[in-house]
Amino acid sequence: MTTNSLIGTAAPLAPVTDAHALTGKRKIAFASFVDENYLPGFLVLLRSLALTNPDVCEDFVVLYDDLRPGSIAQIRALHPRIVLQRVDADRYDSYKKGDQDNYLVRKAYFILDVFRIRAYDTIITLDTDMVVLGGLGELLRLREGLAAVPQFFYGQHKLNSGLLVIQREYLSDSFCARLDKCGRSGDYELDKHDQGILNAVLDGDFVRLDARYNFVKRRLSGDLPVPDDTAILHFTGRHKPWQGGEAGYSRAEERWREFELTDAEFQAAYMEQQGSLHHDLIVHYGTPHVARTGDVEAARKVAAAHISSGDYQDAVDVLSGVRIPLDEAWPHEVLGHALMSVSRYDEAKTQLLLASAAPNRAATAYARLAQMAWVHGDNTEALRHATAGLAVDPTHRSSRLWAQRASAVPPQELGAPEDQLAHVAFYMDRQGNAGDKLLPESVRSAFGPDTTSRRWHSVHAHRLFDEGALQRVNRRRGLVIGGGGLFIPDTMPNGNSAWQWNVPDELLKRIGVPIAVFAVGFNAFDGQSYRANRFRDSLRLLVEQSSFFGLRNHGSIEKVRAMVPAHLHDKIRFQPCPTTVTRQLVPGWQDPAERDDTILINAAYDRAGLRFGHDYGYFLAQMAKAVRDLGALAEVQCVAHSLDDEKIVFDLRREHGISLPVIPMYDFGNKEILDLYARTKLVIGMRGHAGMIPFGCGTPIISLISHPKMAYFLRDIERPEWGVSVHDRHLADRLVERSKELLADHDGTVADVHGRQQELWKVTEANAADLRVLLGG
Template structure:
């Protein structure tokens, strides 16, 4: 079977696209040149960076020429994301140089190799005689130009090259050619080496940073204390702290020695930091610390870090390796969470019951017990546990959610089993994500105008698929799996499949009715991955068992094909999300005669670190400007698919004084969702279904891209220009420009949306013919 293109013709898939290229998320790195003489300084630099900025972990590029294996091992011990790059030392032999007896006359130039890196958008270089004392977030947020601190002795025109913040436009062959030409001509201050070349090339054209980001020790002559706001202290000059130092700078050198720690003390100090520890650093330093000490609290922190990135078995392993006291409620609760996430439910229950003994952990533990009971289909026990959680903390949101789920009335089966299709989906709660609420019904519309239980048997993806569920499914005429981005590891984790349907292989293998996987999405974020082989095995079996396997965008097809054997690739086909063809599916659909003079904006905040990286403040400022400018075109409102989506309105008001009406779409029923999106003129959305649903009802869209799936959809409809990355340097201007273009001739834009939709409908109709043959009806 060949993959069908949006035009309905067979077409080969484009090669898989790197996620960051789709989202525009900036790739940031630190970099230093390191040799054996400066290794002691670099090890202190790495420790100081981690302890002063415990929430920061980017790639650290180590440029080197003579490091020994043992030295490299020491470096790797201090940072989990070391990238080694051997410099091209001979390249700099052609440069004209000054004093040939100076140790630095050759090696000082090697840091210029940083400009030959092409993998990053922003690189921050640090000299190895620096120590980091303060917050570097301002440097991480810089997005343009080449930034540095001006030289202490030479005024504002020249930079000190000990710290550089370099943006992509300087990481180019053209800029490297300028450096080479100047170096070979000798037309620079020869005794300043790399710094002399950079100053000659830039001629003062750099962004000036505050001196606290490269505070040279010469400012402290006379043994002055280091100012409190110093972010980076730079031990310029011949005498380095690890070589004995220099008279008159004892207070500065004391600050350097604060970070001259052995591994045990360093790990312990990092783990003692409160809040905001970066996952990679916490795991890298915490794992050997726990192994060495058996520290239960450290094990809890490391396990929680593993859970946050979906590494549930790793969380189980580290907490299972320490002896947890009976009254240590928090570690028991975290271990219970990890165990339930790998479907070791009985062990999880025991751990969570122990955690309920402590008032500060009881509500969370009871909520997890309620969740487990609900997963097993025991609503009575789920309600009991959720109620217990609320009795401890009446405001506990998770306990309230599980109480509502457990007390909901079960659906009444109305049709004959042999006339029904079973339907595995994520059935969203009241006040849940509006897009997920609409999806199951829309999937059903693609098969049958009757979406009720007369024709459908609901199977909640998150409930354990057991023998009774298998019997019910096998009594139906077929099984449809569809309703969202089910291929994601962490919304409701389980160890049976490692994706959202909690189905063991043995039971999946015993389904004997036709299976149709319909418009499922691969929903991993940029920076998120499936690390377990369990998912691959479950996925392979599902593809083998399915009579129809349709994914909702070609990006998902690429990702899934990369995870299954080649002989199964042709089974995977394109089936657009049915929300994108809503006008074709809803019986009696009428396009609106008039539209409200509104522009609706949606922003998403789940997994905010993966969406925004270091750029949230920038994004918010750009959106503030965009809302002001868009307000001249139409009334701008916030449309919240979930409660958390209201954050953009709160943040814009608090940080920028902008008020925006909020529409609580999470409270809407499906007809209200469709009607609102059909009536507006334009939707600017960050959630996948804040683009696909309005598109499906014929409304123009602009996608705020923070997830690859947004770009996948726009690529499929051949309108990539309808998307703007949340990291775009000119986000506000681009949003407003594109909004003006789409609104200038609104009727023409709507007609274009209809035309794009028609191509997706052709694919859906072609697939429907195959599905009728497979499922009947």
């Protein structure tokens, strides 16, 4: 094997890189200081936050000094992501105070410990005498400065510290040093405690928020009603609602008491809400509610939440634990979905047939029945169910997809089995993702110029690998597995492997020909994980059974090595995605004599919550600015790898009045895809293959990073500066600046791409030599 620095076949790697550090996705938390005296207020605060912002679930840091175990249990029951952090109480004893011996005064400073937290990009502090009455989306989207509401009595220069929105630059040792210096000097309003220190240090330098985000009780003196637009009501002063309240504020206190609920009342109230609910909150509140009540509709919501996060067995368990009436179609459909996702296909079929009896769920139920039949290789049955789904709803997209798959004519195999390699891949549909459509052919081209059925026997990764499939594979010269980021839990879930290839362990063990895992990627998103041992066990067995195990980037190598025993680590090697060396693989490839004066932009919208978090509006505004400025360099066009990728064009037009031409690459053949990417001057892409394919064609790229794999690739080619996080504070400016740099000396940039590609080609050639020995030919 060649010892090129990019190969890393058996060399030790750095510790597994944190996905957040690669994607730049903002980590947001709420925080409060809580003690036993203020615990009743904090419990109401947590309930109000969940009931008024049911789609929000960020970490909640609880700063504390003396909470009892029972109190901590009460807090944890009300939020699934509590982070306990004991305050450094002694630090504040050195601060000068108005009443040094008053324990309440001493504790008033403890919230300042929030500035010593380093794990988050944004922290929103809430006093425990607050109640949330409205949406906090605007606060979650803030990205600059330290934001607060100005004090009611003192004008705009001073802030009320009951609510702070703190960005990372203030979560620093240098800012903490300023706080400590001020506190120890006493150069602040001593009777204002933490608020006095912050106002002295900031001296009016803070972002001003509308008063509705910290609406102090004193504004309602005389028993005035709480304004309808109040987002956070703050019960400042000595008298707290849980202590009996204060005369003249009964209407305000009524709003607080709306959330003074038992756990059972609170859980029921959350589960009864309509609209968008956060899956973590549904599971946290719904699970005990279902166990207590047997509520079928709540069980359906909990199961659906489990499915959305890839916890398919948990979804089965929760719905199997309640009695579903025969005529309740939706729970039957969700249970059927969960059962098929853990490969309990016969039980799933029963549930889905029950669901198909209801007109409002029938199309989806029939589509899932068609999918199961297709997975089992029964195209006739799949077409029958898909047709039934279209009869109920002619516009049903999933039913149409399965009808197309089931009615597709299988390609005729031209070669003799003993001359062929079997190839497990995700074979994309006609209007499917363009990158995935190109991948199987690209993988095959790494083994020789003939990518047809004369040399290759196709095995669709998503179809059940059964006895017949095993026999067909064992008649071939070998088995190649590759053609997509196959290590992902939710594209086509199954209980046999828990990754995309639906292969039971016992059949994998009986494959008698050499197995080559080729350029597979570990494609879990930032915030997405494998939660069951099934994947680890299947992965370990695959590594053991494989004669060649090549992953497409070193980030994937890190992840997989971390999940298998140490004695298998040396088997896992680097094999770049073949799309990145297209110029070397395509027979007779010629670089274009001239390029179109275009910049192609691609955005991806699958799993948008994992990609953008709370920052989609910001991303869109930054892209609008970038598109305007990039237009001075070349014509900007949108290239859509899938239908959903066109959303950026609609949103830019609607929100910012910008129109872009759309190139429907999902309708292109493989040669058209390569031709387009080879002719353009620059590609700015969010999908992995909106970077790797043009790079393989010799075209300069900038990656919009919303997934770790983008950063993995750029790290491997030693060009991390060719990537910009979709969360970057200066996204537009960075995109335009880097585009100008790459286009200013375009010939030099293209030469750099060629040079980087040559390093990947050396790795591929070295691996190819091993594979020829292994597989022959």
